[in-house]
Amino acid sequence: MKFLDLVRLVAGNLSRRKARVALTAIGVVIGTAAVVILVSLAIGLQQSANEQLYGIGDLTQIQVSPSYGGEGGPVVSVGGGGGGGGFPASDEVKLLTNSVLEEFRAIPGVESVIPREYLMSGALMKFQKMESYVNIIGIGTDDIADLGDSAEQGTTELGRGRIVIGVTVPQSFYDPYLRPGQEPSPPPELFDQQVQMVVIKYDSNGNEIRKNVALRVTGVLAETRGESDWTVYMPLEQVKQLNEWSQNRRFNYNKDGYGMVIVKVGDVDKVIEIADQITAMGFQAFTPQSFLEGINNFFIVLQIIFGGVGAIALLVAAIGIANTMAMSILERTKEIGLMKAVGATNRDVLAIFLGEAAGIGFLGGLGGVIIGWLASQGINVLAMVYLANQASEQGGAPPSIAVSTPLWLPIFALVFSTLVGMFSGLYPALRAATMIPVLALKYE
Amino acid sequence: MGKPFIRIVGLKKHFEMGGQTVRALDGVDVEIEAGTFTVVMGPSGSGKSTLLYLLGGLDRPTSGEIAIEGERLDQMDENALALFRRRAMGFVFQSFNLVTSMTALENVAFPMQFAGVAAASRRERALGLLNQVGLANRADHRPSELSGGQQQRVAIARALVNNPKLVLADEPTGNLDTTSGSAIMHVLSDLHKAGRTVLVVTHDPRMTRFATHKIHLLDGHIVTEAEYEAAALEAMQVE
Numbered sequence: 001m002k003f004l005d006l007v008r009l010v011a012g013n014l015s016r017r018k019a020r021v022a023l024t025a026i027g028v029v030i031g032t033a034a035v036v037i038l039v040s041l042a043i044g045l046q047q048s049a050n051e052q053l054y055g056i057g058d059l060t061q062i063q064v065s066p067s068y069g070g071e072g073g074p075v076v077s078v079g080g081g082g083g084g085g086g087f088p089a090s091d092e093v094k095l096l097t098n099s100v101l102e103e104f105r106a107i108p109g110v111e112s113v114i115p116r117e118y119l120m121s122g123a124l125m126k127f128q129k130m131e132s133y134v135n136i137i138g139i140g141t142d143d144i145a146d147l148g149d150s151a152e153q154g155t156t157e158l159g160r161g162r163i164v165i166g167v168t169v170p171q172s173f174y175d176p177y178l179r180p181g182q183e184p185s186p187p188p189e190l191f192d193q194q195v196q197m198v199v200i201k202y203d204s205n206g207n208e209i210r211k212n213v214a215l216r217v218t219g220v221l222a223e224t225r226g227e228s229d230w231t232v233y234m235p236l237e238q239v240k241q242l243n244e245w246s247q248n249r250r251f252n253y254n255k256d257g258y259g260m261v262i263v264k265v266g267d268v269d270k271v272i273e274i275a276d277q278i279t280a281m282g283f284q285a286f287t288p289q290s291f292l293e294g295i296n297n298f299f300i301v302l303q304i305i306f307g308g309v310g311a312i313a314l315l316v317a318a319i320g321i322a323n324t325m326a327m328s329i330l331e332r333t334k335e336i337g338l339m340k341a342v343g344a345t346n347r348d349v350l351a352i353f354l355g356e357a358a359g360i361g362f363l364g365g366l367g368g369v370i371i372g373w374l375a376s377q378g379i380n381v382l383a384m385v386y387l388a389n390q391a392s393e394q395g396g397a398p399p400s401i402a403v404s405t406p407l408w409l410p411i412f413a414l415v416f417s418t419l420v421g422m423f424s425g426l427y428p429a430l431r432a433a434t435m436i437p438v439l440a441l442k443y444e
Numbered sequence: 445m446g447k448p449f450i451r452i453v454g455l456k457k458h459f460e461m462g463g464q465t466v467r468a469l470d471g472v473d474v475e476i477e478a479g480t481f482t483v484v485m486g487p488s489g490s491g492k493s494t495l496l497y498l499l500g501g502l503d504r505p506t507s508g509e510i511a512i513e514g515e516r517l518d519q520m521d522e523n524a525l526a527l528f529r530r531r532a533m534g535f536v537f538q539s540f541n542l543v544t545s546m547t548a549l550e551n552v553a554f555p556m557q558f559a560g561v562a563a564a565s566r567r568e569r570a571l572g573l574l575n576q577v578g579l580a581n582r583a584d585h586r587p588s589e590l591s592g593g594q595q596q597r598v599a600i601a602r603a604l605v606n607n608p609k610l611v612l613a614d615e616p617t618g619n620l621d622t623t624s625g626s627a628i629m630h631v632l633s634d635l636h637k638a639g640r641t642v643l644v645v646t647h648d649p650r651m652t653r654f655a656t657h658k659i660h661l662l663d664g665h666i667v668t669e670a671e672y673e674a675a676a677l678e679a680m681q682v683e
Contacts, residue, residue: 005557016545338541341502342555343530343606345523437502441537 001348010355014363017328021360024324027317028364029371032417035310036372036409037379042306044380044404046299050292051401059289060111060148062263062275064104066093067284094282095257104263107277109270114147115140115258117239119199121246125232126196127188130173134232136197138239140258144221147262149228153191154219158235164219165190166229190217201246211245314417317364318424325357325428336432337440346433353429354422361421368417369410376403447514449478449641450499450610455508457494457664468494470664472508476643476657478609481636483652484645485672486661487679492645493614495661499643500533500612501525512610530559534603536632538615540595542587542602548574549583552601559606573601577631593624600631611635613644617651629654 014021094100096115104113119136139147144156144164156164170187178184197213221228244250263278263285265271271289278285329336339349383402457469468491476482486492497503498510501517510517512532520528542551552570561569574580577597579590587595596616603611613632617625625648633654636642644651652658660672667675 001558002560005560005563009557012545334541335543337502338543339558340526341500341529341533341535341541342558342602343526343533344558345526347523348526348558438497441502441541 001344001351006351006355009352010359013352013356014359020324020328021363024317024320025360025364025367027320028314028361028417028421029367031310031312031314031317031420032365032368032413033372033375034313034368035307035416036369036405036413037375037403038306038310039303039409040372040376040403040405041379042299042303043406043409044402045302046296047401047404049295049299059268059287059292060265060271061287062265062271062278063286064096064261064263064278065259065284065286066095066257067282068093095255096259096261096283097257098254100257100281100283101261103281104261104278107274109265109267109274111264111266112141112146114262114264115236115253115260116262117236117243117259119234119239120243122200124198124200125173126198127173127190127193129177130175130185130188132169132172132174134169134172135230136232136234136239138234138236140236142235144219144228144233146264147228148264149221149224151219152222154217156219156221158233159218160235160238161213161215162218162235163195163215164221164233165217166221166231167223168229169232172230191220193217199242199246211242213242314420318420321357321360321421321424322428324360325353325425326431328356329353329428329432332432333435333440333443336435337437337443340435340437341441349435350429350433353432354425357425357429358418358422361424362414362418364421365414365417369413372413373405373410376405379403448475449480449513450474450476451509451511452499453509455495455498455510456506457491457498457503458506467664469498469505472661472664472666474659474666476641478641479636479639480641480656481633481654482641482643482657482659483655484643484659484661485647485649485652487647487676489663490661491664492661496612496614496643496645499610500535501529502535530555530606532609534606534608534611536596536599536603536611536613536616538618540587540592540599540619542595542598544587547584547586548579548590548598551587551598552605555602555605569605570601573604574598576604577601591624592620593627596620596624596628597631600628600635604635609641611640611642613642613646615646615648616644617646617648626650 101113101115104110117138119138123134123136125132125134139158141147142158144151144158149156151164152167154164158164170190173188173190175185193216195215195217197215199211199213201209201211203209215234223229240251263274265274268289271287272293275285275287275290336349339352344352380401380403387402452472452474455469455472456467458465458467460466470491472491472495484492484495494503498505498517499512501520505518508518512528515528517525517528542548543554546554549567549570552573553566556566556569571580571583574583577600579594579597579601582590582594582598587598590598596619600611600616603613611632616628616632620628629651632642632644636654636656644655658669660667660669662672662675
């Protein structure tokens with residue numbers, strides 16, 4: 001039997017039982033629509049979450065810090081076990097000394113190892129009549145580009161007395177002598193300007209001691225929506241000197257180690273593997289990727305659960321199809337006998353009835369995809385209005401999408417509902433195909 | 445002497461019903477030549493329909509041989525039987541067995557779908573056959589819009605659509621009034637005159653007028669005409 005003839009025959013058989021086919025297909029419509037809506041919702045949630053998390057950091061970076069006891073239970077246990085020296089992790093903390101940095105550099109796949117240090121005292125940055133308390137990080141490289149950042153203005157290169165600032169840093173500047181009712185000044189244009197930094201420490205009597213440092217802004221970094229946006233980068237050596245001045249002690253990186261080290265990995269796929277390796281060496285390794293991965297895993301589970309809820313509806317629909325087909329085959333037993341008498345093989349009969357069951361699944365799937373898609377769009381509109389209101393009340397950017405239907409989803413749903421139809425028709429169709437012709441013909 | 449067209453040897457068909465073995469056919473030997481018009485006579489329960497269905501490959505024998513042009517039906521699997529029916533058999537049933545949702549034309553063309561004939565030639569051939577049975581003007585009518593006699597003529601056209609060697613008719617006049625019944629008999633007789641082998645199962649004695657051969661069945665056995673008449677007479681006396 002030719003495929004086109006089969007399709008035509010199946011379509012004809014379905015169209016002569018319109019009411020029954022429609023009623024059976026409604027179950028499939030509901031199931032498919034549920035799958036499309038729920039999975040779209042899960043995907044939409046994932047997208048808006050990723051959107052909000054975007055800029056959590058460069059995915060090829062691992063932030064390594066010493067594993068201080070008591071902080072982060074599993075890390076300690078891994079450090080203790082992996083350190084292997086037999087010492088209790090809480091007593092002797094492995095520090096990020098220069099020799100350890102060399103060990104990191106020796107790990108295959110590691111591109112660079114960059115130490116960094118916070119300024120340990122308060123620092124007020126002044127420009128003209130405006131000022132701001134800023135986040136200052138000393139970084140152990142001559143070029144911030146090594147961290148994956150690029151300059152929006154000027155350069156990413158650092159030097160003594162030269163700083164590179166994040167793009168939102170100027171927005172934190174304010175005029176301390178602003179009178180009430182006076183219009184606040186716009187954020188200053190800091191690029192290529194000289195700024196004064198006032199570092200403050202207190203002596204043993206509680207007297208404030210100030211130290212002024214003149215700095216030139218030689219670069220503004222492009223937006224990353226991460227930490228670098230509100231950070232002022234200085235050479236590590238200069239931050240070290242300021243820290244020594246404010247803490248009244250000397251720092252020896254060979255003995256005391258760095259506060260934090262950034263390990264940059266060449267291949268994104270190796271990041272987690274290398275982070276695990278560093279953890280096993282007894283350090284605390286944080287990578288934004290492992291965080292993102294966990295979140296993405298959560299959303300995949302969510303999609304499966306949501307899809308599963310829809311699939312239950314489809315399962316009920318499948319039972320409906322099986323029932324309809326079983327009834328239909330009983331009613332058409334004589335017709336089956338006749339088909340066999342005029343030369344239909346078991347295979348032909350099987351194909352016809354499987355085709356009818358698949359046809360019901362397909363029609364229901366088509367309806368479900370259309371309804372599901374329309375409903376998703378409707379939910380999107382309603383949710384966006386609600387979320388935008390929420391965001392404006394609580395501050396923060398509203399998500400740009402609530403429900404997202406990727407192209408593969410309706411196609412998958414349609415194929416799946418057709419297969420569900422076909423599968424539920426399998427048993428009735430097999431029964432029809434294997435009927436003994438003479439008994440089928442004589443069936444009353 | 446050539447092989448006979450149909451050769452049946454020691455054919456038995458037994459089945460269980462209510463714990464008892466019913467011997468529908470109990471050792472039948474028949475040879476039928478090509479181009480004959482054979483009428484199988486017998487009261488109900490004599491096994492005549494069983495014989496027809498076994499001959500048509502719609503049922504499997506318990507034992508014995510059925511050969512049509514040397515092809516052993518009893519040794520074929522279901523698929524081969526289906527292909528054989530498609531190629532060599534045309535069936536006419538007592539209750540017509542038309543598909544009610546299809547027009548006369550579609551009913552006639554239906555078997556050709558399984559044979560994979562192209563749609564255009566299906567239509568052409570079906571129209572030709574409807575014309576042959578005098579129903580060309582009813583091609584687009586559904587069975588419910590046709591009389592019993594017309595429906596049976598559609599069924600005969602359908603039986604001929606794959607150009608079968610053998611036409612098997614099971615009580616073709618059983619559901620028809622006398623006039624339509626004799627019209628159907630004439631159609632079947634015309635098929636025979638056109639050179640086809642026709643086998644009709646009936647208990648309508650009028651059919652024997654057209655027959656070249658007669659087979660009488662009683663309780664699953666072939667009997668002579670004299671034995672058959674005697675038994676019929678006996679049955680009447682009992683009543």
